[in-house]
Amino acid sequence: MELRTLLFDNGGPQNTQATLEIALERALALDIRQVVVASSHGSTARQAHALMAPHGIRICAVSLCHGWEHLGWCMAPETRRELEDLGVTIVTGIHALGDGVGSAFSEKHGGRAPEEIVRDVLYRFSQGMKVAVECLLMAADAGFVDMDAEVIAIGGTSSGADTAIVCKPAYPRTILQLEIREVLAKPRIP
Numbered sequence: 001m002e003l004r005t006l007l008f009d010n011g012g013p014q015n016t017q018a019t020l021e022i023a024l025e026r027a028l029a030l031d032i033r034q035v036v037v038a039s040s041h042g043s044t045a046r047q048a049h050a051l052m053a054p055h056g057i058r059i060c061a062v063s064l065c066h067g068w069e070h071l072g073w074c075m076a077p078e079t080r081r082e083l084e085d086l087g088v089t090i091v092t093g094i095h096a097l098g099d100g101v102g103s104a105f106s107e108k109h110g111g112r113a114p115e116e117i118v119r120d121v122l123y124r125f126s127q128g129m130k131v132a133v134e135c136l137l138m139a140a141d142a143g144f145v146d147m148d149a150e151v152i153a154i155g156g157t158s159s160g161a162d163t164a165i166v167c168k169p170a171y172p173r174t175i176l177q178l179e180i181r182e183v184l185a186k187p188r189i190p
Contacts, residue, residue: 003182011128011187013160016044019185020051023152023164026184027057030166034146036060036139037154037161038131042079044161048154049088060089060144062135065099089144096137096172097122097130118175126186128163131155133180137172145169150181162187 006022008015023035035057039045045061052059061083063075080090094100102113112120122130132155139145147169154164164185170178 003184005183006185008162008185008187010189011126011157011162013156013158013162015162015185015187016047016156016160019154019156019161019164020044020048022184023048023154024052024055024057026164026166026182027052027152028055030150032057032150032152032166034058034060034149035152035154036062036132036136036145038062038135038156040064040073040075040159042075042083043159044154044156045083045088045090046086048161049083049086053087058089059087060091060139062138063090063092065092065094089139091135091139091142091144093138093142095134096141097134115172126163127157128155128161128186129165132163132165133167133178136167136169137175137178140169140171147171152184157187 037044037048039061049059064073097119098116106113119130122133132153136153151167151169153167154161156162165180166182168179
């Protein structure tokens with residue numbers, strides 16, 4: 001099998017359209033009907049929906065939890081309503097790979113929680129790889145992923161999308177069953 005993979009010079013939002021297009025191309029080739037996309041402010045979710053929904057692909061957007069609201073990283077309520085009206089499912093929850101209770105103890109007492117170690121390993125590929133896997137875990141745990149079907153997970157570096165992967169999904173508690181089957185796009189410089 002030959003697989004076309006996009007390798008961007010750097011991560012960032014300038015790669016969003018190309019990442020979404022290769023994700024759509026592969027979704028159609030594999031008959032994947034579910035895409036999980038990171039979307040803090042709604043723009044990436046809106047673009048993914050416009051491109052993929054006409055092909056019958058469901059979009060689940062994962063936004064940042066409200067613990068980051070003080071930094072302005074959370075989706076505005078009106079944006080959430082607009083996306084939901086389009087048919088996009090929005091998941092907002094605690095990060096599956098850190099920033100929860102375990103991280104609070106790590107910050108105070110040192111050491112690393114297992115999810116933080118997994119997070120740091122995924123960062124070796126790119127920030128978008130960590131985000132894509134984390135969003136997939138969060139969407140699955142919230143009940144919005146068909147666990148018997150492959151899914152495309154899309155993440156990015158700071159904003160936009162630059163990483164797309166085809167996965168056999170898993171829940172956070174079953175992460176050892178997660179399979180990253182294909183890397184469709186990622187930045188060369190993590």
